[in-house]
Amino acid sequence: MSEQENEQEESVRFADLSLSQPVQDALVEIGYETPSPIQAQAIPVVLSGRDLIGQAQTGTGKTAAFALPLLSMLHPKDEGPKAIILAPTRELALQVSESISNYGRNQKRLEVTAIYGGTDFVRQFKALDRKPAIVVGTPGRIMDHIRRGSLDLSRISHVVLDEADEMLRMGFIEDVEWILEHTPAERQTALFSATMPPRIAAIAKKQLKDPVTVAIKASTATVSTVRQRFIKCNGMHHKLEVLANLLETEERDAAIIFTRTKSAASMVADELAVHGHSVEAIHGDISQGRREKSVALLKEGKIDILVATDVAARGLDVDRISHVFNFDIPDDAEPYIHRIGRAGRAGRSGEAILLLTRRDFRKLRDIEHTTRQQMQPMPPPSRALIAEIRQAKLEKKIAKIIEEGKINRERTAITEAVTNLETDAETLAAVLLKMLQTGKPLPSSSPSSDREPRREREPRESRGPRNDRDFDRDRAPRQDRFSDRDRRDRDFDSPRPRSERRDQESPPANADMDRYRVEVGHDHQVKPGNIVGAIANEAGLDAKYIGRIDIFDDHSIVDLPKGMPKEVLKQLKKAWVSGQQLQMTKVIEKKRKFFKK
Known part of the structure; x- marks a missing residue:
C-alpha cells in the first residue's frame, strides 16, 4: 500500500479534479467550490480506477469524496445496479443516498435507492425492480434482498464500505464479508474508516487490490471549526437547569443534545418540551418513519432541537446544527468525536458544550488525551445574562407589535382599566406582563443570585459500584425537575x-x-x-x-x-x-x- 501525504494545495478547486460536467454544475448550484483534504486527495484516486483506503474523522466530507467520482464514472445507459455502498445504520444510509441524489441532480435517469431495515419489503422490491444505478444500504437488509433474489450484484463495478470501523463495532463485519463475496472479483473498492483496527486492516488486505491509502492526519482528532467547552454541574437537577439556560442564552440555530441512553433522551426531550422548546427525541425505541420525520422537521426549521442517542444519530448531517450539547459524557473519545462532528459542517463554525458531574472528569481527561485538544471550562449562564436576554426578546416582540399597529382596541382597554382600577399605565403593564409570562419570568439580575448551587446527592444508582446506572434501565427515570x-x-x-x-x-x-x-x-x-x-x-x-x-x-x-x-x-x-x-x-x-x- 502506498500512502499519500496529508497535504492540499490551497489553489485546488473542484473544477480542477476532472469531475464530469453534470457533477461540476451541481456543485456550483449547491455552492461548493473548494474540496476538503479527504476530497482533494481521494477523488483523483477513485477516478483513476484504483482501490482506496480513506482514513478521516466524521465531518470531513467523506461522502462527497466517493460520491462525486462515482457519479462521474457511471454511464446512464448501463443497467444497474452498478455501485453498492454499505453503511452501518439506516440513518447514514438514508443520508448518503440523499447526498448522492443531490450531487447527481443534473444526471438524467439516475436512480439511487436506500435499502435498510425497519421499512416494509414491498416498497423496496419496487425500487429494486427499477434497477437503480446506485444502491445504498445496511448489511442486514442487503443480505436479505440478495437471498430473496431481489438484489443482483453480478453487474456491480464499484463497492464502497462507509464507516467500516463502526460496522465492525456493531457486529456487521461478517455480513460485509459475505456481501463482498457476492460481488464480481473485478470491481473497484473504496473503504472508509475513522480508525483502522486489525480486523478492518485484514479485510482491506484480503478484499482490496493494491489500494492507495489517503490518511487525513489532522493536528487534532476533532473538527477544528468546533469550539469545545465544558460546564461543571452538581447532579441531574443542575444539568437540566443549565441545559435549559444554555438553550436560552447561546446564540444558535439548530441544536442536537446527546444522551447515553434511550430513557434519558426521552426524559430530556419531555422536560424541554414542557418549557416551550420545539424538540423531538430519536433513539432505538422510536420507529424509523418517526425518526425520518423528526430529522426532516429539523432540516426544514419546524423544530430546533433533537435529543438523541449515539446510534440513532449516526449519519445525521444537517447544516443547520450549530450546537452540540453533551448531556451525558460518552465512555470514550470515539463517540465524542462523532458527536461534535455534527456541528461545524462544511467549514462552518460550531459549538460543543459538555455537561459534567464530578465523577465525569476522568473521562474528560481521557478524551482530551485522545483528541490532543484541551477543552475550556465555562461558567453556567448567569441570572443577569438570562434576564438581559429575556428582556431583549420581550422588547423585540413588543417592537414588532408596535410596528404592525392594529392595537387601537387594546389602547382603549388599557385606558379604561387605568381609570377603573385607579392605577397608572406602568403598573398595569407590569401586571399584564406577569400574567403573560410563559414559565420564563424575568429573573433578578442581582449578583447574589448567581451563587454556586448546592451539590445534589447523587441518585443511588450513581453511587458505589453501580456508578453508571443512571438511566440504563427501561423503568421511568428518576423524577428530578428543574422547576x-x-x-x-x-x-x-x-x-x-x-x-x-x-x-x-x-x-x-x-x-x-x-x-x-x-x-x-x-x-x-x-x-x-x-x-x-x-x-x-x-x-x-x-x-x-x-x-x-x-x-x-x-x-x-x-x-x-x-x-x-x-x-x-x-x-x-x-x-x-x-x-x-x-x-x-x-x-x-x-x-x-x-x-x-
Whole structure:
C-alpha cells in the first residue's frame, strides 16, 4: 500500500479534479467550490480506477469524496445496479443516498435507492425492480434482498464500505464479508474508516487490490471549526437547569443534545418540551418513519432541537446544527468525536458544550488525551445574562407589535382599566406582563443570585459500584425537575393518565375551560408534556393555565381557557408535536355529546 501525504494545495478547486460536467454544475448550484483534504486527495484516486483506503474523522466530507467520482464514472445507459455502498445504520444510509441524489441532480435517469431495515419489503422490491444505478444500504437488509433474489450484484463495478470501523463495532463485519463475496472479483473498492483496527486492516488486505491509502492526519482528532467547552454541574437537577439556560442564552440555530441512553433522551426531550422548546427525541425505541420525520422537521426549521442517542444519530448531517450539547459524557473519545462532528459542517463554525458531574472528569481527561485538544471550562449562564436576554426578546416582540399597529382596541382597554382600577399605565403593564409570562419570568439580575448551587446527592444508582446506572434501565427515570410543577403537571408524566379512561366526549372539568381536539395521540408516541410545551410556546400561555389532557390512540383532547383568540388558535393549528401538526379544533357540546366544530 502506498500512502499519500496529508497535504492540499490551497489553489485546488473542484473544477480542477476532472469531475464530469453534470457533477461540476451541481456543485456550483449547491455552492461548493473548494474540496476538503479527504476530497482533494481521494477523488483523483477513485477516478483513476484504483482501490482506496480513506482514513478521516466524521465531518470531513467523506461522502462527497466517493460520491462525486462515482457519479462521474457511471454511464446512464448501463443497467444497474452498478455501485453498492454499505453503511452501518439506516440513518447514514438514508443520508448518503440523499447526498448522492443531490450531487447527481443534473444526471438524467439516475436512480439511487436506500435499502435498510425497519421499512416494509414491498416498497423496496419496487425500487429494486427499477434497477437503480446506485444502491445504498445496511448489511442486514442487503443480505436479505440478495437471498430473496431481489438484489443482483453480478453487474456491480464499484463497492464502497462507509464507516467500516463502526460496522465492525456493531457486529456487521461478517455480513460485509459475505456481501463482498457476492460481488464480481473485478470491481473497484473504496473503504472508509475513522480508525483502522486489525480486523478492518485484514479485510482491506484480503478484499482490496493494491489500494492507495489517503490518511487525513489532522493536528487534532476533532473538527477544528468546533469550539469545545465544558460546564461543571452538581447532579441531574443542575444539568437540566443549565441545559435549559444554555438553550436560552447561546446564540444558535439548530441544536442536537446527546444522551447515553434511550430513557434519558426521552426524559430530556419531555422536560424541554414542557418549557416551550420545539424538540423531538430519536433513539432505538422510536420507529424509523418517526425518526425520518423528526430529522426532516429539523432540516426544514419546524423544530430546533433533537435529543438523541449515539446510534440513532449516526449519519445525521444537517447544516443547520450549530450546537452540540453533551448531556451525558460518552465512555470514550470515539463517540465524542462523532458527536461534535455534527456541528461545524462544511467549514462552518460550531459549538460543543459538555455537561459534567464530578465523577465525569476522568473521562474528560481521557478524551482530551485522545483528541490532543484541551477543552475550556465555562461558567453556567448567569441570572443577569438570562434576564438581559429575556428582556431583549420581550422588547423585540413588543417592537414588532408596535410596528404592525392594529392595537387601537387594546389602547382603549388599557385606558379604561387605568381609570377603573385607579392605577397608572406602568403598573398595569407590569401586571399584564406577569400574567403573560410563559414559565420564563424575568429573573433578578442581582449578583447574589448567581451563587454556586448546592451539590445534589447523587441518585443511588450513581453511587458505589453501580456508578453508571443512571438511566440504563427501561423503568421511568428518576423524577428530578428543574422547576416546581403542581400535582397536575406531575401527573402528566405517567404514560397513560387515569383520566384517559373516562369518556372522551365528557365536558371539561372546569366550567371556565373549552375542549379542543388535537390530531396527535398514542400512535405518535406523544406525551402530555409535549402538548403542554407546544401550546405554551405557540400561544404564549403559561403552562398552569392548560387544563386536563386526555390522550387517545390517534388524537388527544385538551382543556384551554375560554375565549382563546382566533389568531392564537390559527397558529396552534400549524404547530408540530411528535412529527404531527396539531390541527387544533374546538369541541362543542350537543345533546350531551361532544363533536368537532
